[in-house]
Amino acid sequence: DAGITQSPRYKITETGRQVTLMxxxxxxxxxxxxxxxxxxxxxxxxxxxxxxxxxxxGEVPDGYVVSRSKTENFPLTLESATRSxxxxxxxxxxxxxxxxxxxxxxxxxxxxTVL
Amino acid sequence: xxxxxxxxxxxxxxxxxxxxxxxxxxxxxxxxLQWFRQDPGKGLTSLLLIQSSQREQTSGRLNASLDxxxxxxxxxIAASQPGDSATYLCAVSEGDSGYSTLTFGKGTMLLVSx
Numbered sequence: 001d002a003g004i005t006q007s008p009r010y011k012i013t014e015t016g017r018q019v020t021l022m023x024x025x026x027x028x029x030x031x032x033x034x035x036x037x038x039x040x041x042x043x044x045x046x047x048x049x050x051x052x053x054x055x056x057x058g059e060v061p062d063g064y065v066v067s068r069s070k071t072e073n074f075p076l077t078l079e080s081a082t083r084s085x086x087x088x089x090x091x092x093x094x095x096x097x098x099x100x101x102x103x104x105x106x107x108x109x110x111x112x113t114v115l
Numbered sequence: 116x117x118x119x120x121x122x123x124x125x126x127x128x129x130x131x132x133x134x135x136x137x138x139x140x141x142x143x144x145x146x147x148l149q150w151f152r153q154d155p156g157k158g159l160t161s162l163l164l165i166q167s168s169q170r171e172q173t174s175g176r177l178n179a180s181l182d183x184x185x186x187x188x189x190x191x192i193a194a195s196q197p198g199d200s201a202t203y204l205c206a207v208s209e210g211d212s213g214y215s216t217l218t219f220g221k222g223t224m225l226l227v228s229x
């Protein structure tokens with residue numbers, strides 16, 4: 001039972017380069033989310049997706065692009081990386097969107113450094 | 116805009132102590148409140164989920180309470196152990212149009228010393 005995985009786990013890139021972070025879940029959860037975690041800010045939602053081909057912006061979407069062609073995958077792309085995007089990125093999934101009982105299941109995170 | 120605040124930001128206690136972590140939120144229109152645990156370099160693990168209609172949830176040595184009207188929650192850890200050392204995050208679930216999102220506090224970093 002692989003659950004939710006992220007790749008790569010660590011990435012160093014340079015300013016201006018395009019970077020794609022991968023997220024894969026094996027539960028067939030409808031909802032998937034991308035967060036970034038920064039010291040002093042906590043976890044902030046970047047984008048989320050309710051189903052394949054349905055995505056929406058979160059709190060801090062600028063500079064990021066997402067797609068969801070398959071239910072199990074939710075890649076996050078930094079089109080032109082900036083130093084301010086240095087962060088730890090977490091992917092999460094949830095079986096249903098609105099529910100008093102649903103939680104989100106988190107991947108192990110990707111630590112991205114932009115030089 | 117929902118804001119979630121956790122106090123204290125850090126806490127250091129000797130093994131065996133009972134302790135309380137606090138969480139407050141500004142908008143009471145929530146679906147649920149959740150407490151997560153995060154170990155260094157790892158992802159988040161859900162500990163307890165309290166539905167908006169509930170007052171508390173318990174799991175082992177953990178007990179979480181929710182007072183939605185006052186916008187407060189507490190996580191009580193009984194007989195703390197060194198293995199409880201981690202960062203504890205509080206998050207509220209809210210939304211409309213058929214789906215919800217989580218808003219997180221910045222966490223309380225707990226260190227339990229032997």
